[in-house]
Amino acid sequence: MTGRERNWWGWGFADARIDPHGIGAHAGAVLGLDGLGAVEDPVPLEAIALPAPRLDVSALPGGSTDKLDRIHHSLGKSYPDTIRAFRGAIDHVVDAVAHPADEAGVEAVLEWAAGANAAVIPYGGGTSVVGGVEPRGLGGDGSSFDGVVSLDLTRLDRILELDEHSRAARIQAGASGPVLESQLREHGLTLRFFPQSFELSTLGGWLATRAGGHFATGRTHIDDLTESIRAVTPSGAWESRRLPGSGAGVSPDRMLLGSEGTLGVITEAWMRVQPRPEHRASRAVRFGTFAAGCDAARAIVQAGLTPANLRLLDELEALQTGAGDGSGAVLVVGVESPGVDVEDDLRRCLAICREHGGAYDDPAAKKAADGAAGTVDTWRDAFLAMPYLRDALLRCGVLTDTFETAITWDRFPAFHAHVTGAVREALGEPCRVSCRFTHVYPDGPAPYYTVIAPARRGEELAQWQRMKQAAGDAISSGGGTITHHHAVGRDHRPWYDVQRPDVFAAALTGAKQAVDPRGLLNPGVLIG
CATH class of the missing domain: 3.30.465.10 (Uridine Diphospho-n-acetylenolpyruvylglucosamine Reductase; domain 3)
Known part of the structure; x- marks a missing residue:
């Protein structure tokens, strides 16, 4: 597609990886976490040995058993996925990858899979962070399938x-x-x-x-x-x-x-x-407290305004992304339109912010004064680089992960304290949990939490599992959704099963039986 090489063990493209040297020590200094900084290298790709395919794939249309192809399609991009690849411990591996060029090719793969008793996992960019593309528990002992094939759709791209x-x-x-x-x-x-x-x-x-x-x-x-x-x-x-x-x-x-x-x-x-939008305007508004920023964000959307960006960062999140100095919360407000001027919309949003104690600078004047990019630009760059930064921090012995949810405004303060407290207790000190709003609705926010703690090298998966269990349990018991936009996959199944009504689960099972009577398609996700 682009000619760029993908990073085989972590996020994104190999040429965009962040040099980890100095990253850990800097993160430790900023966040008050001691003992970070020693850089570890991934297991060499050539040192990884994959099991032989369990299926005879000689007749699989567009099939591949290439080693790197199988590795890429056996893992998503969650923290545990990345740790396993980094250490060469790829526990669950697809037997083959199919690359159909059109819909007829997709149909041919499904027909082949039915005859071969193979599970099929549809695959796009492989960016799942919830175990959505991992062949966990599929094929071999204890499974009703003889093997599993990843169905890569990226040739269908027009x-x-x-x-x-x-x-x-x-x-x-x-x-x-x-x-x-x-x-x-x-x-x-x-x-x-x-x-x-x-x-x-x-x-x-x-x-x-x-x-x-x-x-x-x-x-x-x-x-x-x-x-x-x-x-x-x-x-x-x-x-x-x-x-x-x-x-x-x-x-x-x-x-x-x-x-x-x-x-x-x-x-x-x-x-x-x-x-395409031709008119854009934005400001970063500072608030003395996260609670004050929450009130302003709620007032904006409940006034019927729909800014393109309304991203609230708590004090720690603002510090981590360079959008603030840690002394207060920051609300990034942005408006855009393809055909009309947006300054009036921005002024309406800023007026509400001022009513709730918000303050902001003229971005043009600030940039002219210090010669640096504005707060909004700084935050945007940090946002796009976050997945690459996670991999650099992983090499420095830092456990960093994210989880997200949604909750109504009336329950958010108690919910927020409950969730952050549960995660800190699970990880122990030192640990930092920050929060930002990714989406804001008239009836509630979508909080997105970032967790950073020193990793216990060699025990990262168990450490992560304790954190994930605590976060999921706290979200579920607090009345939030187990996922707002990351999906369910295999990692969120226990809490999704609690969140959905049992009668609906039975209806979904019936629909599955009608379209996929042998249960070939991504078994273990959502149902079954």
Whole structure:
């Protein structure tokens, strides 16, 4: 796609990796964590030995048993995924990878899998941080399958049709964010969907996980941008009718959204597009406390304003990202439009911030005075670099991970204290837990937590599991959702099973039985 080499053990592209030397010591100084800084190298790729495929894949259409191909498709990009790859301990490995070039190729792979009794895991950019693409428990002893195949859709990466009159595009599911946007840019259009994983993740992955984009309010979820979806199942293909809206029963595309590859392999979708924004304005507003920033963010969205960015950073999050000095919270406010001036909208948001004690600088005057990028630019750069920074910190003996949720405004203060307290207790001191709002709704925020602590080298997975268990239990008992935009996968299954009603689980199982009677598609995710 780009000719760039992927980092085989961690996030992103190999040429974008951050040099870890000095990172650990700097992080320790900023966060008050002692003993960080010694750099560890990953196990050499050539030292990793994979088990032989358990399946005869000689007849698998577009099949590959290449070592690096199998490694890439056996792990997502969560902290435990990265630790396992870094140490060469890849416990669960796909037997082969299929690379179909079109929908007929997808159908051929599913037909082959049924005959070979092989589980099939749909794969896009491989950016899952919840165990969504890992072949855990599939194939071999204790499994009802003889093996597992990863179905890579990235060759299906084109815009097939464009309806500029209705502002919609029919796009193949394997198109990554940059590939999709490059094709739309030729027509002056954009999908306007930018998750943090944008450079690698794909349209099919966004749809299958009900992903949330970068924008904090308004049409920010992939659901909002979807006109219709087409998917291939072992029982045949299904596609929702292309409509701006419909009240005709349960919508087929709404069943596929968030299905995580269990109800069909998404091959294409009609998506709502729009002209590229030409007008933008933003400010970083400082608040003395995180609570004051919460009140301001709530007042803005409850006033009916829909800024593109309304990202609240607590004191520690602001310090970690360079958006603040740690003395107060920072609310990043941004507005944009393809055709009208946005300064009035920004002024309305800033007026509400002032009413709640917020203060801000004129960014042009500040940049002229100190010659540095403004706070908003600094935060944006840090946001995009965070996954690469996580890998650099991992090499320095730092456990850093994130989890996210959503909760109503009335319950947030007690919920926030409960969750952060549970994580600190699970990890012990020293430990730092910061919070930012990724999305803000009239009825509540979507808090996103970052955890940083010294790793116990060689015991990172057990240490992470204690943290994850504590966080999941606290979120569930506090009434939040186990995931707002990271999906369920295998890591969140225990809490998803608690969150969903039992009767709904039975209905979902019935739908699964209808479209995938042998349960080939991504077993263990959501149901089964």
